[in-house]
Amino acid sequence: MNKIIEVRSLSKSFDNKKALKEISLDISHPGITALLGPSGSGKSTLLRHLSGLVFSDRREGTEVRILGELVQSRGKAAQQVRRCRARAGYIFQQFNLVNRLSVLTNVLIGALSSTAKWRTLTGCFTQEQQQQAMAALDRVGMADYAHQRVSTLSGGQQQRVAIARSLMQKARIIFADEPIASLDPESARNVMELLKDINEREGIPIVVTLHQVDYALKYCQQLVALREGEVFYQGAAADIGEQALTALYSKAPTTATAAIQGPAITPLRVNPAFASRSIQGQLS
Numbered sequence: 069m070n071k072i073i074e075v076r077s078l079s080k081s082f083d084n085k086k087a088l089k090e091i092s093l094d095i096s097h098p099g100i101t102a103l104l105g106p107s108g109s110g111k112s113t114l115l116r117h118l119s120g121l122v123f124s125d126r127r128e129g130t131e132v133r134i135l136g137e138l139v140q141s142r143g144k145a146a147q148q149v150r151r152c153r154a155r156a157g158y159i160f161q162q163f164n165l166v167n168r169l170s171v172l173t174n175v176l177i178g179a180l181s182s183t184a185k186w187r188t189l190t191g192c193f194t195q196e197q198q199q200q201a202m203a204a205l206d207r208v209g210m211a212d213y214a215h216q217r218v219s220t221l222s223g224g225q226q227q228r229v230a231i232a233r234s235l236m237q238k239a240r241i242i243f244a245d246e247p248i249a250s251l252d253p254e255s256a257r258n259v260m261e262l263l264k265d266i267n268e269r270e271g272i273p274i275v276v277t278l279h280q281v282d283y284a285l286k287y288c289q290q291l292v293a294l295r296e297g298e299v300f301y302q303g304a305a306a307d308i309g310e311q312a313l314t315a316l317y318s319k320a321p322t323t324a325t326a327a328i329q330g331p332a333i334t335p336l337r338v339n340p341a342f343a344s345r346s347i348q349g350q351l352s
């Protein structure tokens with residue numbers, strides 16, 4: 069099976085603080101992967117590295133590949149990083165849409181990387197592009213709002229428009245950073261249902277950071293759980309178990325420096341380095 073995500077030995081420091089410590093990941097499942105972990109554990113930082121928006125510490129052996137393509141290595145952008153970014157759809161907590169523009173125009177912006185320069189400068193899109201944008205809006209249930217300003221939409225509706233823009237962009241993977249954090253429970257469920265549907269029917273793999281464990285267990289097939297910048301667990305969502313989840317979010321201090329030992333997918337589930345620390349009792 070082709071790898072969706074491959075990360076080798078990824079570390080990231082901000083000043084003297086290590087936000088990510090020697091992360092290695094292999095995800096081949098084309099479903100939805102959740103990045104879980106307590107606040108400050110490094111979820112958003114990891115997602116930004118996967119999407120080529122941020123670069124790691126410069127260390128020998130560091131690599132990030134998405135859908136088989138090198139995004140960055142040894143802390144530097146790969147030559148094809150722009151192409152990698154253009155192939156990825158981004159959905160953020162703060163709706164990253166242009167508020168004063170119409171819903172339709174925001175979706176059309178998804179086509180910019182494949183649009184002639186003069187057309188992007190004049191904001192003039194082809195009839196075909198407009199039809200595609202309407203089809204994308206229809207796909208997410210937002211066609212009736214096409215000519216409304218984005219600023220008039222609810223948070224859940226704005227996330228649907230962001231998803232339509234990813235479809236317009238023909239994204240081959242979607243990165244979503246806390247897409248439901250600002251939404252009420254019903255809107256959150258609707259957005260997760262839509263992501264699930266897009267994943268199943270369009271076959272677009274999705275990586276999503278989440279605070280809500282229940283949503284991760286319900287909608288995501290794979291989990292990558294981070295704790296203090298290290299991989300605590302990676303594997304099937306169905307296999308994590310309550311004790312490991314309790315330990316993941318426990319306030320108990322962890323002091324030792326851990327490294328993933330061997331291939332971390334199967335059979336390794338909870339990083340054994342954590343099991344030897346002060347949270348050991350909760351895992352056994």
Ligand SMILES: Nc1ncnc2c1ncn2[C@@H]1O[C@H](COP(=O)(O)OP(=O)(O)OP(=O)(O)O)[C@@H](O)[C@H]1O
Pocket residue numbers: 082083087105106107108109110111112113114
């Ligand atoms: N640009 C930055 N400059 C300095 N420190 C940063 C920066 N970005 C992240 N950090 C630090 O890196 C660590 C990981 O942050 P990150 O935002 O990735 O965590 P997170 O798990 O996504 O947290 P949350 O769930 O609260 O969003 C934190 O200690 C954070 O303060």
